[in-house]
Amino acid sequence: MADTAAPNPAHLSIVIPVLNEATTLAATLEALQPLRRRGAELVVVDGESRDASAALALPLADTVMTAAPGRGAQMNLGASAAGFDTLLFLHADTRLPEDAPRQIQRALETHRWGRFDVTLTHQPGVIAALINAGSRLTGVAAGAQALFMTRSAFAAAGGFPERPPREAIALSRQLKKQGRPACLKARVESSARP
Template identity: 50%
Template sequence: MTVPLASVGCAQATRLSVIVPVLDEAPAISGRLAALHVLRQRGAELIVVDGGSRDATGDLARAVADRFLVAARGRATQMNAGARAGHGEVLLFLHADTTLPAEADVLILQAVAGGAWWGRFDVTIDGRHRLLRVVERMMNLRSRLTGIATGDQAIFVRQDVFARIGGFPELPLMEDIALSQRLRRLARPACLRARVLTSGRRWEENGVVRTILLMWSLRLRYFLGADPARLAVRYGYAAREP
């Protein structure tokens, strides 16, 4: 059954919920969320879910979000909390360091109105290193061929479909891959060629080649059944001291 969507460009109902998980994002959060104001003007709602920030992220986000929530730390847990609070017919999961194309909401709603159950955008990695151009091309091609999306590609999904599969598996890492696997069993994604811009900071700080090899290794180990908690530690996630 297709979700009944109001005509694209009409703000009669909340058709899109933008869910942004955050953690200690104070230096950049105001600008990132302000960039979503045009979507809110066209009827989208902005839900920010904090994972226990220790800086001014909460105060800054409250000032510009339609809803501000606090959930247990972890992108999957935070995004599931945002999805439960969302009123939109379509959910868009957006990393705090990713910028959408200007007409993202229109493109998403057109894709869903055309029959898509879920999808993602192509990605550009913000950075000057030549290898980043290769990385982003490979990410986009791999996603198009396999039907697997990453969180950096701004995954969107009909709310009824998201509920049907039980939301994000609450894993400390690879939650985007696990969600894609669940969704792919139902339908192939809409692979939108419009590009989101995502931060290349981790790539440049840790070395592009080193990061490529690390991500390949982590994904291979995940597909072979490795414990996501161990993979998260290897990726650099660490438990916070109380």
């Protein structure tokens, strides 16, 4: 008899590119440990940091890799090493909402990719509201919104462009050719820096 059980929502690979993130990285990875214990994979790709980012990540991630600096190239490398078919790209200072894996799983039942709404720390709420509304309207997402997708959608879009800036926006434009994103109302919390 075939196994008809739904896939485990925690079976996702969380790819985090870092560059000199020692001040925020440990807290971000600590917050992800409950997901890791339930089966999520944490892949950290360090862009030759001059601080202790890579060393801080070693005990808190499943894979820690080093690449030349460049967020797009780092995320592509992390995706190539990821073990699951659901990919989530997270900035080193971004916190996921509660139950994010299940929300992602549900979204990917009807979409090939998506993103969360965002709250920006230390910024007026109107800025995040404009980002979220603009993303809903255009179907284009920013990196701070924690993009997620199937591995096949990522491959079909050609991955992230390796030259900055705004690699997440460029990828989301390619993903949009496969269909509009799932725009989840649950919010990630991120800093306002680029």
